[in-house]
Amino acid sequence: TRPMSWLFGGGSPEPEKKKKSGPALSVLVLDSGSKSSDWKKIFDGKELEGVDRPLQVIQCGWDDFHVMSDGPFSSSPCIVNVRVSVEGDVERKRVVTIKPAFVLVRNEVCALSHDRRAKLFGLMYGNVPSVNSLKSIYMFCERPIVQAELNRISREHGDKFLLLPQSYFASYQEFFYGNSFPAVVKVGSAHAGYGKMKIANHKDMEDFKSVLAVADKYCTAEPFIDGKYDLRIQKIGSHYRAFKRMSISGTWKTNTQSSHVEEIAVKPEYKFWADEASKMFGGLDILTVDAIHNTKDGKEYIMEVNGTSSGLLPSRQAEDDAHIRDLVLSRMAEEYGKKPEPNKVEGKDAAAGDEKEQTSQADDDVEEGERSVDAALIQE
Known part of the structure; x- marks a missing residue:
């Protein structure tokens, strides 16, 4: 009424x-x-x-x-x-x-x-x-494909897009880790902290290799970073957010246990990370960039990029x-919006085109x- x-x-x-x-x-x-x-x-x-x-x-x-x-x-x-x-x-x-x-x-x-x-x-x-x-x-769907794109972006921009030094192994047969310890290994493409282990030394790595043989999966390995805090940069269309996350449970997997999260300002370098990541695979409308602050050298390293299923902060979800x-x-x-009309064609072709369009709509x-x-x- x-x-x-x-x-x-x-x-x-x-x-x-x-x-x-x-x-x-x-x-x-x-x-x-x-x-x-x-x-x-x-x-x-x-x-x-x-x-x-x-x-x-x-x-x-x-x-x-x-x-x-x-x-x-x-x-x-x-x-x-x-x-x-x-x-x-x-x-x-x-x-x-x-x-x-x-x-x-x-x-x-x-x-x-x-x-x-x-x-x-x-x-x-x-x-x-x-x-x-x-x-x-x-x-x-496969983590190494995403990492390959990140490697390409890092080669193009150098220190402006800094990654952790990571190695890929197709199976246990090729597995030989030559970087520093402790290390983190990630098996397959599981999410939310699954399929990840922290390895203290070479002996423990040999034990892990025997388990990998049974799993029959590819894996990646990288040095463990003692991080002061984690970062998450979120991009939804043209909207950006940045969050700092600090563990309060003492676990090294800050995304799986209790942690304190606060929203922080989106620095120009954070916006740059999100903008470059958004160009992956022809364009990403929804994404998050996860990074970590290294306490040893004070630098921030990009760990991974998440796509369409990226989680949202509950207080900002609505x-x-x-x-x-x-x-x-x-x-x-x-x-589905109205498209610009093409130049009108005189004669039979225009009439035939109109008839075809009406039939398609029906x-x-x-x-x-x-x-x-x-x-x-x-x-x-």
């Missing part, structure tokens, strides 16, 4: 917002777990300027959907069956079928308990636009989630609808 104040001299009535009449654009958000955000609520009330289609947000984890994709010959290149909770009853599930217009990824594709790259391939096959890009998410939402809306506007309208299917189709 309209406010009545305008009847009594309170000004003209506010114009009512025109309801979007086109088929919904489905945003698939891959974010589940105890620290996940409510993205339906975050996107509530938001729409794309100049696009006559409302937004539909579907949120789930990597285990909660199946994907089928076709090539460019199909009007529906990617179809996703998603298992979602029934409103008002989180225990009950129903399955909806959507054609994702965009994907926001906030969970790791690969973890200790799963490897869902096959589903990532399906989204890539359908060329679904996303944040971060699906190509970059695929590259981040604000940063809004930045991510706005980033997604911006990327979707680029993808097909899109038909395929964009949502339907419910039997939950048994998506049981793992």
